[in-house]
Amino acid sequence: MTDFIAAARGFQDELKQRAVEIESGRKLPADIAARFAETGFYRLCVPKAYGGIEADPLTLSRVIETLAEADASAGWCVMICATTGLVAGYMPPATAREIWRDPDMIVAGVFAPRGRAVEDDGHYLVNGSWQWGSGSPNAKAIMGGCVVIRNGEPVLLPSGIPDSRMIMLPVAEAELMNNWDVSGLCGTGSQDFAFVNKRVPKEMSVGLMSDKPLERPLYAFPVFGLLATGIASVMLGLARASITELVALAGGKTPEGHRKPLATRTNTQADVADAEALTRSARAYLHESINAAWIDAQTGQPLSADRRRDIRLASSHAARASVRAVDLMYNLGGGTSVYKKSPLQRIFRDVHVASQHMMIGTPTMETVGRVLLGQETDITQL
Secondary structure: OOOHHHHHHHHHHHHHOOOOHHHHHHOOOOOHHHHHHHHHHHHHOOOHHHOOOOHHHHHHHHHHHHHHHHHHHHHHHHHHHHHHHHHHHHHOOHHHHHHOOOOOOOOOEEEEEEEEEEEEEEEEEEEEEEEEEHHHHHHEEEEEEEEEEOOOOOEEEEEEEEOEEEEEEEHHHOEEEOOOOOOHHHOOEEEEEEEEEEEEEEEHEEOOOOOOOOOHHHOOOOOOHHHHHHHHHHHHHHHHHHHHHHHHHOOOOOOOOOOOOOOHHHHHHHHHHHHHHHHHHHHHHHHHHHHHHHHHHHOOOOOOHHHHHHHHHHHHHHOOOOOOOOHHHHHHHHHHOOOOHHHHHHHEEEEEEEEHHHHOOOOHHHHHHHHHOOOOOOOOOO
């Protein structure tokens, strides 16, 4: 069986060498995306029954972190397209087999229900536009979250919330906006996209909150939790990369107005130690939470609220710790850090863009805090 973590390490040197190309091109180069697909990175969450890898969540996390340590945009594209592959576990088997029988299949997607899917005789008539279409330049299919409409009104689930489904279309039938012009994660190609008056068979849709997935451990793992761990893993990779870059820089740089190299200054030593502790402790907490949840998932029972809580707390904590570690290293780099040719510059921008994702944002900490305090809380998004 392929050692996917070792395979990710095998890409690191090339990704570092091509980081400027990836960033300036505003997308992952097609040849790298194709080799990622050949390696199986995009199938890590697809069921084995449909030709996927069905990897455990810790393997997914470590693959993403390893790639992101070399280039965050590469790690991010794998994170988004691999986790989008989870939808295969919710689809009718015949449909999933047909989609993923293509060995080079890459599916991008956005869960946010910003579209409308009007029921139409076994189909949905779909209209909508979405931001953050990460990986879309190399994808063959793309999904957008839609609220289901029947007789002019949103369909409600038994919980009272609107029925939201992810609708899949070939990328060739979507409108791609080519408007990804941002400060960080530039190489993810996370452009806006739209579906305009598309009639889509219902079997090409997935209700992550309503459809029953395959009874396999990976699909007992909370979807949003898995996405959050992926984002955290990208950011931990960036934190590790920032420490590596600063250590390499510090031995040879003497700051303006000083006589000794940066590495000999006490504040440098203290901040590098702080960043190391932040990164390693956050990583350990994230892996501990993933492992505990995975053990429970293998029993076939739904994960408890406590497990879901811990996954999201560990992910958000790892994200915050990573930002702090990168900021420390960026500041130590001084004037060197401000140049675009400096990896610290790109790492700084990448980690701050990643930190804006809602899956690891402040609202998650508030929700977790309410759970910890025993307050009545909606945990459907944990």
